[in-house]
Amino acid sequence: xxxxxxxxxxxxxxxxxxxxxxxxxxxxxxxxxxxxxxxxxxxxxxxxxxxxxxxxxxxxxxxxxxxxxxxxxxxxxxxxxxxxxxxxxxxxxxxxxxxxxxxxxxxxxxxxxxxxxxxxxxxxxxxxxxxxxxxxxxxxxxxxxxxxxxxxxxxxxxxxxxxxxxxxxxxxxxxxxxxxxxxxxxxxxxxxxxxxxxxxxxxxxxxxxxxxxxxxxxxxxxxxxxxxxxxxxxxxxxxxxxxxxxxxxxxxxxxxxxxxxxxxxxxxxxxxxxxxxxxxxxxxxxxxxxxxxxxxxxxxxxxxxxxxxxxxxxxx
Amino acid sequence: xxxxxxxxxxxxxxxxxxxxxxxxxxxxxxxxxxxxxxxxxxxxxxxxxxxxxxxxxxxxxxxxxxxxxxxxxxxxxxxxxxxxxxxxxxxxxxxxxxxxxxxxxxxxxxxxxxxxxxxxxxxxxxxxxxxxxxxxxxxxxxxxxxxxxxxxxxxxxxxxxxxxxxxxxxxxxxxxxxxxxxxxxxxxxxxxxxxxxxxxxxxxxxxxxxxxxxxxxxxxxxxxxxxxxxxxxxxxxxxxxxxxxxxxx
Numbered sequence: 001x002x003x004x005x006x007x008x009x010x011x012x013x014x015x016x017x018x019x020x021x022x023x024x025x026x027x028x029x030x031x032x033x034x035x036x037x038x039x040x041x042x043x044x045x046x047x048x049x050x051x052x053x054x055x056x057x058x059x060x061x062x063x064x065x066x067x068x069x070x071x072x073x074x075x076x077x078x079x080x081x082x083x084x085x086x087x088x089x090x091x092x093x094x095x096x097x098x099x100x101x102x103x104x105x106x107x108x109x110x111x112x113x114x115x116x117x118x119x120x121x122x123x124x125x126x127x128x129x130x131x132x133x134x135x136x137x138x139x140x141x142x143x144x145x146x147x148x149x150x151x152x153x154x155x156x157x158x159x160x161x162x163x164x165x166x167x168x169x170x171x172x173x174x175x176x177x178x179x180x181x182x183x184x185x186x187x188x189x190x191x192x193x194x195x196x197x198x199x200x201x202x203x204x205x206x207x208x209x210x211x212x213x214x215x216x217x218x219x220x221x222x223x224x225x226x227x228x229x230x231x232x233x234x235x236x237x238x239x240x241x242x243x244x245x246x247x248x249x250x251x252x253x254x255x256x257x258x259x260x261x262x263x264x265x266x267x268x269x270x271x272x273x274x275x276x277x278x279x280x281x282x283x284x285x286x287x288x289x290x291x292x293x294x295x296x297x298x299x300x301x302x303x304x305x306x307x308x309x310x311x312x313x314x315x316x
Numbered sequence: 317x318x319x320x321x322x323x324x325x326x327x328x329x330x331x332x333x334x335x336x337x338x339x340x341x342x343x344x345x346x347x348x349x350x351x352x353x354x355x356x357x358x359x360x361x362x363x364x365x366x367x368x369x370x371x372x373x374x375x376x377x378x379x380x381x382x383x384x385x386x387x388x389x390x391x392x393x394x395x396x397x398x399x400x401x402x403x404x405x406x407x408x409x410x411x412x413x414x415x416x417x418x419x420x421x422x423x424x425x426x427x428x429x430x431x432x433x434x435x436x437x438x439x440x441x442x443x444x445x446x447x448x449x450x451x452x453x454x455x456x457x458x459x460x461x462x463x464x465x466x467x468x469x470x471x472x473x474x475x476x477x478x479x480x481x482x483x484x485x486x487x488x489x490x491x492x493x494x495x496x497x498x499x500x501x502x503x504x505x506x507x508x509x510x511x512x513x514x515x516x517x518x519x520x521x522x523x524x525x526x527x528x529x530x531x532x533x534x535x536x537x538x539x540x541x542x543x544x545x546x547x548x549x550x551x552x553x554x555x556x557x558x559x560x561x562x563x564x565x
Binding site: 048051052053054055072073074076077079081083085086087088089091100101103104105106145148 | 318319322323326330333334403404405407408410411412413414415560561562
């Protein structure tokens with residue numbers, strides 16, 4: 001099956017800097033791929049190249065088998081693009097705007113009205129369809145922009161930071177919509193808000209300073225080499241003495257005392273990846289007769305992995 | 317082709333949503349009305365040569381005509397690309413399956429139609445005159461035609477300037493400078509020593525080409541000249557808009 005997106009050795013160089021340095025990545029049909037990176041990593045540049053707004057310096061990008069440099073028009077007929085800026089025409093009403101966009105995206109005249117109705121409903125814009133876009137709140141504007149990407153029923157959606165600036169309620173709604181869309185459409189979603197990625201994306205590509213540093217499922221990334229193990233425990237006793245003893249446990253990289261509640265102190269232990277130090281810690285507590293009140297392994301978040309990966313790159 | 321119509325229709329509507337069209341239109345109507353009255357008053361005076369006629373002066377014969385042209389064209393075009401570049405809607409537009417030439421032409425046509433409407437509003441003035449005197453409609457017709465074609469030249473360069481910047485004020489200012497330059501090319505012939513080159517430079521005078529229109533003569537040479545300039549400006553605009561798509565670095 002043709003890949004939805006196939007980028008090979010994509011490079012984008014400006015006079016002053018290299019935005020993308022020979023990156024290669026693939027997005028399979030039907031999947032929701034997260035494109036993660038710190039600000040300035042090259043996410044928006046990549047997305048602009050995919051949508052034909054920018055030309056690469058070198059490398060090849062194919063979308064549904066079509067070449068981005070020579071078949072741009074055809075590609076644009078098959079994709080929906082949501083830019084970071086959520087740019088709309090404030091003087092038009094929601095319905096008018098979507099109708100106009102449907103026209104330039106070649107939605108057949110006979111189907112246009114129904115298509116607009118359907119899209120309005122899908123994005124929960126039915127109530128505001130007669131409102132001027134300039135009067136809408138940010139959340140609604142974002143939804144209008146998203147509706148615009150769907151109006152031509154594209155097979156590939158490219159969304160640049162779709163939830164930035166939304167309140168938690170709206171974020172959840174957008175997330176649900178994206179998951180729903182993901183059932184029938186390929187989605188490439190760029191963001192730096194990590195919890196979202198965890199929930200919506202099947203695979204994640206992490207980019208930093210113009211290079212790809214990881215490609216995997218969120219699950220694998222959390223469990224992988226770059227994930228550190230963190231264990232929280234609460235013990236009764238002298239923190240200095242306990243801290244020193246804990247640091248001696250094989251596999252423990254760092255001991256950090258945190259809260260203190262009366263006689264009990266909570267510690268965060270960082271262990272080497274792949275190593276479960278809980279048993280060793282428990283035995284040590286028994287041996288030294290410390291009362292153990294809590295012993296939990298903290299699920300490494302994607303955020304930790306991300307920071308670890310991108311900090312590493314910055315240091316090297 | 318269908319896209320061009322849709323886009324042009326959108327540009328046209330956008331004009332009338334913004335206050336600019338109304339403000340410019342109101343002042344333009346006011347000024348043209350005043351000029352018209354002034355010309356009628358002057359030409360009516362028995363001391364004035366009776367062979368002079370209205371259309372010769374109203375179209376291209378007064379300082380006001382050229383001033384209004386130089387002022388209106390930048391005002392009508394400054395918004396065209398600049399605003400969309402600034403708000404980011406140009407990106408959204410270009411990510412849709414539309415060709416660059418459709419986008420450029422739509423912007424130009426929108427401005428050109430608006431300009432046409434502004435001048436069309438002066439037609440009743442001639443009908444008013446008709447009630448009191450016999451009119452020779454020939455020169456009036458060519459006068460309007462020439463004005464419309466001249467408008468194409470200035471508006472196309474205005475669109476080009478707008479495509480170069482996000483800032484409307486800079487676009488307007490650059491347009492003004494370019495238009496002044498175009499306007500004065502013809503006069504440069506006085507500084508060229510080589511007789512052949514001098515004649516060529518003189519031929520490029522926008523002002524000279526207009527004289528035929530104001531006198532009632534419909535000659536293809538000025539038509540071709542104005543249309544050529546328009547095409548050049550629009551072609552350059554297209555290159556500017558398409559540039560990021562093709563520039564490799």
